[in-house]
Amino acid sequence: MTLLQNTQRDFQNYLLHPSGANPIEQQVVSDARADARRRLDIYAEAYRMRLEEALEEDFEALHTLLGDDQFHALCLGYIDAHPSQHPSLRHFGQHMSEFLHRHVLYSKQPVLAELAAFEWAMVSAFDAADSDVITPDDVARIPAGDWASLRFAAHTSAQRLEFFWNAPALWSAIRNKETPPAPQRGEKPQAWLVWRQELKIYFRPLSVEEAWSWDAVCAHCNFAEVCAGLCRLLPAQKVPHYAAGLLQRWVSEGLIKSF
Template identity: 45%
Template sequence: MNRLAKLQRAFQTFILNADNAIRQEVTDTAQAPAPERLGIYSIAYRLRLLEALQTDYTALHAALGDEGFEQLCFAFIDVFPSTYPNLRWFGANLDAYLETTPPYADIPVLAELARFEWAKGLAFDAPDDTFLSIQEIASIPGENWPDMAFQTHASVQRLDLFSNAALIWKAVAAEQEPPQPAYTDGSLAWIIWRHDLKVFFRSLTVDEAWAIDNLQQGACFAEICTGLCEWVDEIHAAQHAAGLLKGWVESGMIRSVQLKA
């Protein structure tokens, strides 16, 4: 390794891990001693990561306040130093950190709020994709409908939350006073997706959540109809499944259909 590469590696190690091996390579100046000169870069790096987290987690920032959010982020940076060349992905583990690290672990809504905001970001950044139309489904002969299998749009995200994190985010986004954290005994299903450059989200009933989850796992229309019999009678299962499918297609959640062999 040549000298320049060694210096670059030592400088990076200092920025990421506070290793002072680079100190002997940096000279003092009349304006600032070497530790201060190095510190400028270290602080700037952490502030840039903080800025990235502020962009991704606006509602969490609002919930914790400036000082609380800053403390969280700097602690997170120490535990999860960036390993990504693209800052977009730096905050991927924040929900897990909040879920397992005191004192945040004692306030479950914080981890769920982070999880919700991250899922919205994933939906927004998902690659462009095609949308299935009602006309395309209508063109499939009725005898083939039982074998239809669908693929969801690349932006579709599914979450199960025990708190009102989604409502807190909605209030913050509307610049309204957010509700106090609240929790349910059982999880509430949510779906998030992008359509025409806008991100949408809504809650799901238990049967719809089951249906969309199984659709994403490759279940065909007939299998979904059979599964829905847990909530509706067999006579109306196909009609109910068709109604759910129509809603997903019209909302832009489905990208394609194929006949399952």
């Protein structure tokens, strides 16, 4: 290992674990203004502060729900557990939901992991790839004979989520600066869709039938297969009308990029 490698490894170890003894202290000049440790600590403090600011920006509702002190403690734990490995801070919070889910204390409040997953889905939708979307006119031009074999592709920003808890309701209340409702667990998980239409982020709950249909479309089932599957959930005579209505809604919401 070269001298440069040693120095950088020791310096980085100091930033990651500032409390332990570290040979980097012997490598840094001390003077009357500040000793080596004080100089290193400026970097160690800035490291945590910068990452915490990134998490504050991405998990605004989680921050509000936990309060400053608990969120700060959460951030310190997360920063230690998941050092950034990406050139952009944009990706730093990607493990937050999983971290909360697996954490010995935070896992006792499962709404936290779900709220983090919801907020992260919006971060992901924010800068997901742009794509043209199909319009009601495009759909109107599809020849009747082609419908059965048609496959649709979802907009790149669309994310399908499932929550047992009322995480989106908590998020909305916090966003609107209202008192958030008490965390509440449903009997079954509720399906949600988060996506971006032009520059705006949208989200809404999905019925069991719509969630099934969306998943089938995303699994590249064609329209006939989606309708056949829906026959297990709805009376067969209602399926064509229901499936056509779903497609119309998805198209109007900018959820379908091609067929």
